[in-house]
Amino acid sequence: MRIGFVLVAAASFVAAVPAQAQDSAVASTQIAQGDFAQAESKLMAELRVHPGRPELLLNLAAVYAKTGRTSEARSLYTKVLGQNDVLMDISAEQTAGSHALAQRGLRRLDTVQFSAR
Structure with missing residues (x-):
């Protein structure tokens, strides 16, 4: 099963990839604009x-991380990570599993917390 587009900071929390479809549902435009x-x-x-x-959970996690x-x-x-891993579109040309995206998000949190010490 493939789930709609999602915006998560895969490379960093600053360089987020905006979703292409279902934007109003996943709020990718607002996240990309810093709103x-x-x-x-x-x-x-x-x-x-x-x-x-x-x-939705991944994008809300990104909002929480950025704030x-x-x-x-x-x-x-x-x-x-406690749910089934599903393939997600993160752009028109790129997909990733929900678990991989969540693990990247957790690593970013660990990096940010380590840097702050």
Whole structure:
């Protein structure tokens, strides 16, 4: 099963790849523009309708990470890892498994926390 587009910072939290489809649902435009409050609001609304969807959890984790809420981000990445691994479109030409994206997010959190020490 392949799930819609998702925005996660695969290379770094600064260089995020915007989603191409279902943007309003996954708030990729808001994340790419740095409008994290609006992105969070959209993602929370979508999660009330579709709880547990990995593309929503990954994007919300990215928002939390970018706004300094590493504990909350870590919790969401861990939640994705507890689900089945699904193939996700991260751009029109690129796919990745939800587990790989969550693991990258966790590594970024660890790197950021280590750098801050």
